[in-house]
Amino acid sequence: MINIKFPDGTVKKFDKGITPLEIAKGISEGLARNVLAAGVNGKVKDALLPIEEDADLVLYTWKDKEGKSTYWHSSAHLMAEALEELYPGIKFGIGPDIENGFYYDVDFGDYEFTKEDLKKVEKKMIELAKKKQSYTRKEVSKKEALDYFTEKGDEYKIELIQDLKDGEITFYQTGDFVDLCRGPHLPDTKPIKAVKLLNIAGAYWRGDEKRKMMTRIYGITFPQKKELKEYLDLLEEAKKRDHRKLGAELELFMFSDKVGAGLPIWLPNGTLLRKRLEEFLVKEQEEAGYVQVITPHLGKKDLYVTSGHYEKYGQDSFQPIHTPREGEEFLLKPMNCPHHCEIFNHKPHSYKELPIRIAEFGTVYRYEQSGELHGLTRVRGFTQDDAHIFCTPDQLKDEFLAVLELTKKVLSKLGFEKYTAQISLRDPENKEKYIGSDDNWDKAEKAIIDATKEIGLETTTELGEAAFYGPKLDFMVKDALGRSWQLGTIQVDYNLPERFNLEYIGADNQKHRPVMIHRAPFGSMERFVGVLIEHSEGKFPLWLTPEQFKVLPVSDLYLDYANKVLSELKSAGLRGSIDNRTESVGRKIRDTELKKIPYMLIVGEKEVQDNLVSVRKQGEGDIGKMQILEFAEFINKQI
């Protein structure tokens, strides 16, 4: 007999070799039907894998992320089985589960697999799933494994097996399909009820662009058709909110082939929005003790040789600009820090002046790979809401904390309530990739970790994701659809102060090296506005939106009154305009609704007499009559 401990703390005795699925059956048939995988002593395992000794047990269902990932991983196998049946002789790379669904990398040889094929594969998957095929685990020796795939002629699997240790290799079989896999998997295919193959894309074997491009097929599956529909609806909703589409519709920004790829052009509406965001940030930062500066869009190449960026990124950047003078070279600035270091350096500093917080909406240019450009979220010219804090090592943690507070405040003012932080540290295995001393790195990493703990911020930690000059923290913001976006960033830097030879005079009358913090709560104005559009569906907060209201006269007869309404509201500090076209009210309402202007003020004969406006709220309809100034108050109260 063995002791099995459940998550609620109860311990029960079972026969040695019992499977989690059998335990589930003992609890209830319903549970057994829903069990997808099991957590045994903290590790996710097959629900069919016998337990041989005392263990902590968790039964995972669709509600658990472990359940979902097992489910989707098994779905990837099911898809591979279907593919193999439909296209005999194809070869397989890897097929993992991902955040939403799964994919499998396939080498179709000479066959050109297209979107038209997907339907057929979906049908086959459903057909196979209905057979309730079990996922059968089999331990094999390395030799057996190699022999199997050599005979099958799948060089990708052979390559994978060669990296594995003998004795740790398992196969899983569903129907006639056998795959190299560590598992875990579902007991059988029955729970897979709804299948959608989403798209196909090229992907290099092992992410290496020198190697073969395989066909990656993305899919998602669900235990219920209803859930699939909900997911597809969510994708539809995301499409509707796409900032590229809304940005064009609301005339916020544009791109021009002639100006160049990845160089956004802000249209009047977008500029209004951005200016208001900048004003908001300037005010917040002034309160937090920042000073504002302006620096040029370029700098001598030498500046970036000093900073080390030229060596690291020079090859892949916009190339130096030459002048009529022999040998003189400038670079478009890819970041603002070197300029800010020069500002720090323009006069000697006492420890009493620190921390010095230098802020700038600094426009920078980076030659991102052409395939990487995407709307406003990945561009080649963008404006960072940047600042650099120069402080003493003792002040580092407090400054870091203050930046965390500021970022939180700013994000919540813009309606982002859910976020986590990702802390990126050095790859301990690969320390030579980074510049700066071990000691400095340790100090900086500790400061970040301590500050986030102190503020109670939920964090994840990624080793090897740090910048080459220091560890960093990125805010991961969840939008209204639950999608995660990386926005603001805070980075500690012990390196640039060294390279620019920054110093201050301490209380001991000796020279000391300041610590530098790079930080941008939004990341960039472009990226932030892009995310904000998707988050808000283009319905921006009242304080931010380019136009707060539109006056819609019922006919030309009431234009004079409309003008009076407009001027009174403008005097009260509101932003809006009149739709003075000779069109029906219905038409004016429709057009204004589509422009997502928050309030429509309909004025006609009934309103003129008593200084009234009929107020219609975007997306909601008529909300009744108000006095003109009453409306102004109504708006101002909401801001």
Next chain:
RNA sequence: GCCAAUGUAGCUCAGCUGGUAGAGCAGCUGAUUUGUAAUCAGCCGGCCGGGGGUUCAAGUCCCUCCAUUGGCUCCA
């Protein structure tokens, strides 16, 4: 940068196997003076992404460049 797809009027899209460009919306003009999501009519609008080629003939076929989209890789 790599793989794939796409690029036709301001926007959304037709245009079959090559025969010389079409609709709706927007815009303009006129009529209508309109009460909570599209009033009616007429008109204007296209080097069919750029360049090169094949052909008697190219939006349609080929090459190349540019851009966009979906991925891969990357992201100071």
